[in-house]
Amino acid sequence: MNNTNRFLNRTFSFIVGLILAAVGVGVILVVTIPQVRDAYKNTAPTVLDNVTSWFVAAPIPGLQHSWWFIALIAALVLLIILLMVFVFRQGHGHTGTLFTNTPTGQGHITVDSKVAEQLMQSALNEHTELVSSRVSIYEVNGTPVLKISTTARRGVSPKQIVEDVEDTLASLNVLLGRDVPAAVQIGGGFRAATSKPARLR
Amino acid sequence: MSENAALYRRIKRRETHSSRSVLAITIAVIVILASAYAITEMVLHLAGQPALVSDMLGVAQAIAGLADYTAGIVIAVGIVTALIGLVIMIVSLTAGRRARHLVETEKTSAVVDNAVIASGLARHAAFAGNISPDNVTVSVSHRSAVVTLTPAIGAAIDINTVTAAVQEQLDSYALIPKVRPRVVIDEQRNGGS
Numbered sequence: 571m572n573n574t575n576r577f578l579n580r581t582f583s584f585i586v587g588l589i590l591a592a593v594g595v596g597v598i599l600v601v602t603i604p605q606v607r608d609a610y611k612n613t614a615p616t617v618l619d620n621v622t623s624w625f626v627a628a629p630i631p632g633l634q635h636s637w638w639f640i641a642l643i644a645a646l647v648l649l650i651i652l653l654m655v656f657v658f659r660q661g662h663g664h665t666g667t668l669f670t671n672t673p674t675g676q677g678h679i680t681v682d683s684k685v686a687e688q689l690m691q692s693a694l695n696e697h698t699e700l701v702s703s704r705v706s707i708y709e710v711n712g713t714p715v716l717k718i719s720t721t722a723r724r725g726v727s728p729k730q731i732v733e734d735v736e737d738t739l740a741s742l743n744v745l746l747g748r749d750v751p752a753a754v755q756i757g758g759g760f761r762a763a764t765s766k767p768a769r770l771r
Numbered sequence: 772m773s774e775n776a777a778l779y780r781r782i783k784r785r786e787t788h789s790s791r792s793v794l795a796i797t798i799a800v801i802v803i804l805a806s807a808y809a810i811t812e813m814v815l816h817l818a819g820q821p822a823l824v825s826d827m828l829g830v831a832q833a834i835a836g837l838a839d840y841t842a843g844i845v846i847a848v849g850i851v852t853a854l855i856g857l858v859i860m861i862v863s864l865t866a867g868r869r870a871r872h873l874v875e876t877e878k879t880s881a882v883v884d885n886a887v888i889a890s891g892l893a894r895h896a897a898f899a900g901n902i903s904p905d906n907v908t909v910s911v912s913h914r915s916a917v918v919t920l921t922p923a924i925g926a927a928i929d930i931n932t933v934t935a936a937v938q939e940q941l942d943s944y945a946l947i948p949k950v951r952p953r954v955v956i957d958e959q960r961n962g963g964s
Binding site for chain 2: 572574576578579580581582583584586587588589590591592593594595596597598600601602607610611614615617618621622635639642643646647649650653654656657660661710711713715722724725726727728729731732733735736739740751752753754755756757758
């Protein structure tokens, strides 16, 4: 429902996994296969010397340290910032405006998400087969969608809940004068387990 | 509803599959911490302070001397690293189906947790088998529901009645994909209530 970039999540995880797997396999190869081991023993110190000489070759004027440290620190800080943005970008997608109608000569109307949320919420609170329900508006592909999360009382038919919610939704649509797409989610969980079970109907 | 078909397809897909954000966030946080550590070591080095664990030159030398360490330890580390990488790759490529079913309906997208289906079935199975709901366990997976009844000693349960009741419930739930019931009467540990 939210606009988490799932493809990015998977791509990022896959690349990190690939790097880890490659490093792991590389380490195993270096120790187990004699040819690889010899090649590594010959090359690694040379590479290290080269890198060290780069560091020495680019000193900060007046100090004995290298510009490369500054560059590395800057790169790592940039990486941290990018990853922070990535982490905080997860979730989201709530919208505060349900819809705005096309302006007429008399002005235009904006309907707040709160209107639909509270109307649905108070109507659903009447239903005894629900322990609780939560209504919010998400924007999916530019369309506002009503998200109705409910916790079902133990033992009730999920189909029954879906029908009840859809009846409530139909009333809301009549009230608003347009069809709002909706996603219903029925869960169990802790509150369902600790509340009174439903009576068989 | 036809103008919203693509919208509902997307919602249904996203409601029934994991976003893999827990994995991605965990990895990101670990990388952030590692980077912060590396920055700390470099800043300490620049400030002429002693390193916390080892300065960057020490780390580089340790990596260059990899072939000289005890083979067993290095192989173990390599295998663990490769396995972690492999698991991450597999998790990032698999679908990550959540324990939920779609409910067939025209007007909305509706998903229901398997736990809710199970509790509904348990109640009706207990009623049909005429035993206490405490003695019924139900586990619902993607395509099947296993209903286990544990009757008291001497109590006979008509398995066909229970199966019919469970089947009738499942039919009325209109789940996608369809769930097939399997009723099991467990007579082995029937000493209890």
